[in-house]
Amino acid sequence: MPDRDLLGDSLAEEKIRVSVLAIAERELGVREKTGKNDGERVEHYLKYIGLPKGHAWCGAYTSWVYGQAGLSKPRTGWTPALFPANRLTRKPKPADLFGIYFPSLKRIAHTGFVVSIKSDWALTTEGNTNIEGGREGDGVYKKRRHLRTIAKFANWIGKENKR
Template sequence: MATARFIMGMLCILAFCGNRLPDRHLLSTAINVNQEETVLRKRIVAIAMGELGVRELTGKNDGVRVEAYLKVIQLGKGHAWCGAFVSWVYSKAGLAQPRLGWTPSLFPFRRLTKLPLPGDVFGIYFPALKRIAHAGLVEQLSSDWVITLEGNTNLKGSREGDGVFRKRRHKRTVARFANWIKQENKS
């Protein structure tokens, strides 16, 4: 585990510094930020995993837990809640953002990433709606697959489901990934 953290720290440093070697202070700062981010990402995934099995009360976007998710984005029962679930998880992890329920808003250009990490947000595009219409959290990547933790879905992966599920989605089915963690660490 320590070796993996060291390698991740070094990759972070190389990405930040390019071809020049960093000084010692920058080296220790980059590794510490990476460790903090890794801990935060693990916390986000753990919080989302703790919600697996939550179900709507009557199948109409309601129930105590679902309404708690919706409250984070200032909506009441009856609203679609996949984005609210993402926002709720981030709030429980101590992050100020996102607080968005409209799924396309979870993917502003400055947050997009091509290399998703655990805790990042993923979005599914629905051609009939001509927009991203479902979102959730990346648990892990496994070859060409993304293991996800998502609310308001079901066993079939619907965007209007009845609970919180772990899903296995092919990378090709994911339209966007967003990193809402990176800028939080900078502020």
């Protein structure tokens, strides 16, 4: 019955992916209170990973969303930690993470969720960004990013990552 197990795992994974994106998209429209990484929802994301208000929160947002979907990991705001070698993928699926590398910081410094990939573009949902797509933004937005701007993708969804 291994085929049935594979099918069951695949369906369970798909259900988690749908849940992650539904949770992420319910947060669209969240905005910082004063533009200083603060506000009720932003502080809630930060608290989830053990940080006070005032910290960059794109990683906190993704960790919180995964947690709400029943995943135990990741639970960090440090964006480079969201892209360990054992989680990297070259074929991103919906609800995987994308990471943008900032040469001035010499690291991945912004992340969010892949909603879909079409041609050379990724449709994303991400926190701590803005209309222009910056990493120090003011809210949760849906964005369209060219794949050339994305350095890495990470898959945190799998049976080994359930509570």
